[in-house]
Amino acid sequence: MTISTMEHDKEMETAIRESAHGILRSVSPITRLREWRGSDPGYERSVWAKLAEAGWPGVFVDEAYDGMGLGLRAACAIAIEVGRHPLPEPYMAGAWHASLLLNALPESALRDELLSSLATGSAVIGVAWQNASGAAALTQEYSGGELSLNGERHWVYPARADGWLVLSDDDALFWVPADTANVVTTPHTRVDGSLCATLRFENVRIAGEQRLAQGASVQSAIGHAHALLRVLQAAELLGIAQESFDTTLAYLKTRVQFGKPIGANQALQHRMVDAYLQLRLAQAVLEEFLAKYDAATLEDPALFEAECARTKARCAYAAQHITRLAIQFHGAIGYTDELDVGLYLKRMLHLTSWLGGIRENRRLAGRHRGTESAASTRIAYDTYPLDTDWNALPEDEFRAVVRDFTARNYPSQYRHPSQRLHWDEIKDWYFALSKQGWIAPAWPREHGGMGLSPDKLIAFIEEMEAHGVARTPDQGIINIGPVLIRYGTDEQRQRFLPKILSGEHVWCQGYSEPNAGSDLASLRTVAVLDGDEFVVNGQKIWTTLAQDATHIFLLVRTDKTVKKQAGISFLLADMSTPGITVRPIRNIAGEEEFCEVFFDNVRVPKDNLVGQLNEGWTIAKALLDFERLFVGSPSQAQYALNQLRAIGEQRGLFADAAFQDRYVEAMLNVMDLQSLYGEYADIVRRGEPLPPSVSLLKIWATETYSRLCMESVEAAGEQGGDDVPIEAGDMLLHPARRLFNSSITTIYGGSNEIQRNILAKVVLELPTG
Structure with missing residues (x-):
């Protein structure tokens, strides 16, 4: 779909919603719901006629049968407005349900007549297709040129229609007008006050041509x-x-x-x-x-x-x-x-x-x-030139290319690691991605990235996670790179971006300080301008893999006389500069993932200031948005889902209905995360600033990941308490250590509680006191 087509569809959708909004408020004040609930028939034909004048019943009916032929997006626009302003008239049950079914049937004079009557509003037509447990089956008999129907249909909406499309138990579909002899209608009230019915057919005789279709097609x-x-x-x-x-x-x-x-x-x-x-x-x-x-x-x-x-x-x-x-x-x-x-x-x-x-x-x-198995198809990646437009490839083909590249280049001994890998372990993979031009999938192509669209980016992530690819030292890719693209000078972009892509520079982030974790504005690391250099003194903490980094980007206080957010600047520093000391911190898994970084009279060139002096808070917030987008990506949750599936298969848990339900719920949570992530990834791809609501991604992604990790520990049974990996097919899994890892994700990048505070204040504009 082209951009112009999408814009036209959006304009049409907006127009339909505005029209529906006006119609609902003019013909059906919400008080009508109370007036008509529990009544018989439960709605007004005069209002139905007004809806028909607006074209609602004929949204799915082709113009050849007097309909609007607008389709699903238009209908959803109307339905959203009805949700916001409900009305008694059974627009969905009495028109859309039947028209969707009739559209899927072979053409016939009766089918076409029914579609036309729906579109013009001259008939309200329901669908009678289901039975209650233990109810009499609906059967048909053919004799003397007539059909005879016997049996029941339950939960028929609407109860008061001009007729119904009736499904028999042998897959035949009939048109049965409401006034047909021996059709007994017993209405009952739904919880919202609308009426549905049980239909009982007692030797109901209808003409043969009232059978619209029969067989598998029905x-x-x-x-x-x-x-x-x-x-x-x-x-x-x-x-x-x-x-x-x-x-x-x-x-x-x-x-x-x-x-x-x-x-x-x-x-x-x-x-x-x-x-x-x-x-x-x-x-x-x-x-x-x-x-x-x-x-x-x-x-x-x-x-x-x-x-x-x-x-x-x-x-x-x-x-x-x-x-x-x-x-x-x-x-x-x-x-x-x-x-x-x-x-x-x-x-x-x-x-x-x-x-x-x-x-x-x-x-x-x-x-x-849930029954899909991982695809094994591979297409040789090296048959494509490096400047291939990956977005132009069909998704299956793109996935197959990524699969082949990963299988041929990723070190097998590091598949599905339970902890962050260090540079000396993962650098060959980084270099392979860099050589292929794939190290920065979300960066614009003009800066050396792949420029992937959201759907391709999610496919890329899924294939990497399915193979068990470890996260690289990626602060340069996910944070400082996007910041320099947006806020850096041309000289800074030329100096730093190529070396990020090549792996010559490995970056870490100097944000958090002792006693100033999520409260970044309270930082105390000071930078004083001395000629053409800043002199930096202070301490950073929780700096991921700082022991492996060649460079650090950090927030420093450059003015103590103004409010705390106003006196902050954003600097770039070489980790080999005299006066920088790194001390690793051992985490609860026994790994040295985080570090303290000390600055003692560290001299940083003035040219390494990003943006203007004392205006680093704006850049800091933008970088946190990039970080929250990355942390909010589906990658970790997808990995945890793969782990849960592997454990479930290894232990035969998919035979248990309760486990299946939990797994499917988790799977859909990850898929829905992908849907939301795609919207924000598209904002970045368009070069637009991320809105404050990006924090929603961080919350859902990390809490989904954490729940999945706990589910894996539970699913592993006795092995969930082991400090040795589980062999599950070609995967080596460590549920307990993965659970440890999930604990920090809800903290870094601003704890989820802080994110909720921000969203409440900035997005929802709730009062502060």
Whole structure:
């Protein structure tokens, strides 16, 4: 899809949402939900006619049958708005469900007539396809030119339709008008006040031409229609989540207790940040699905069904989480019927249970993805020139090339390490990546990077993690390189970037200090300008692999007379400079990963100042954003997921349904992280500054990683307490040490608690006191 096409689609989507917003508020004040709930038929035909005038029932119907033919993205735009402003009319059950199913059937006069009646709003048509456990099967008999139907169908939406598309147990699909003799309709109320029905067919006679289709094609059509319907449900659930979140956020800002807004309470702030994280994950997953659908990249039916189920599971979880939180945060009034938040909770429950709840959809999503084995196809990487546009390659081909490169170049003895490797262990791999031009996959091509698009970057990460590739000493790649690209002078870029790429310079980060971990602005390392040099004195701590580094970038205080953020500068220093001393620190795993770095009258050239004097805080924050983007990448979580899968296979745990559920949930959490990561990676690729909300990535990635590591220890059983590796296929795993490693990820780059404080203040704009 071209950029112009994407922009046109976005404009159309915005226009449709604005139109839907206006229609809903003009024809259906939210008070109508209370007026019509539990009533029969539960909605108004006059309002249905207005929706038809706006083209809603015909969104999926081709123009040849009087429809709009706009498709899934337009329908999702409407559904999101309905989620934010629910209405009684069964737009999804009474029009979209049937039109999706009819579209998937062979053409016929009856099919075309039904599509036209849907599009014009002259008919409300439901789908009767499922039974309750132990209910009578629905059978058909053919005699004397007529068909006879006997049996039952349950949970039929809407209860009051002009007719239904009825599925028999032998995979035949019939059109049965509501006034057909011997069709007994028994309605009952859903939790949101809408009506569904049990249909009983007692020797119901219909003409042969009312059978629309029969055989395997019917099940295929039903499956496809239900898959898309799950996406539409996801869109409405997302709208419910958004409205419930916005309502609750506004309440926290205005409701005063004990003399201050309740939103100033840190515990409530952190919970709202977590709710916002769930909302953003749901938005990212739905948008990623729509982009794949628009680009026709979901051709495999099993994968298509899995992706639809995954989309619903994530949006349903967000809506469930946020609507329940809304009830609690509104206090006792949230429990009353007079407040609208209860209406959203009930609508969420109805939509979540229809076509399967969160766990059922997770299982459906995992049924395809969970059984995938690692691909073994390889394409020789050296048949491609170094200046190949990797983004132009089909993803399968790109993955095969990465797979071949990794298999031929990565040292086998360092696969799946349980700790960070030192430079002397990993340098040959670094040099191999550098020679191939792959050491900086996210850097722009004009600066020596691969310039990978988000989808290719995630594919690159996944293939590396699947092979068990260790993290390189990468502070130059992930931090100082992007900073110099954005803030450095031309001379600094020319002097430093090529040597980062080649591995001649290995960088470490001098940010944290004793008693000033997450509070970076309280640093006390001082730099005094003396002629053409700064004289630096002080100490840095928690400096990763400083013993291996040739250079360090550090924050220093250059003015003590101004507020603490204003007097900070950003310097680059050669680690061989006299006066720099490095002392390794042994961590709980017994490894020397971190170091203290002491500066005693260290002289740093003035030309190594990045940006302006005393304006380093801006650069420092940007670098932290880059770091949070990197820490928020799916790489560590993907590694931990691979470890969990290997342990599960080695111990035969996939035969246990409970383990399968936990594994699939973890797998989908990693996939959803990839969806959110892709959005932020695309911002960097476009050269735009990262928004403060990038901290969401850091929180979700590190906490997902930590949960996965703990799950691996549990799955390993007795071996989870061993200090020796587990042999699992071609992998050597050490669950306990990996758990140790996960503990620090929620601390570095600013602890997750600090990230939640930042998000609450800067993004959600909650009161501070």
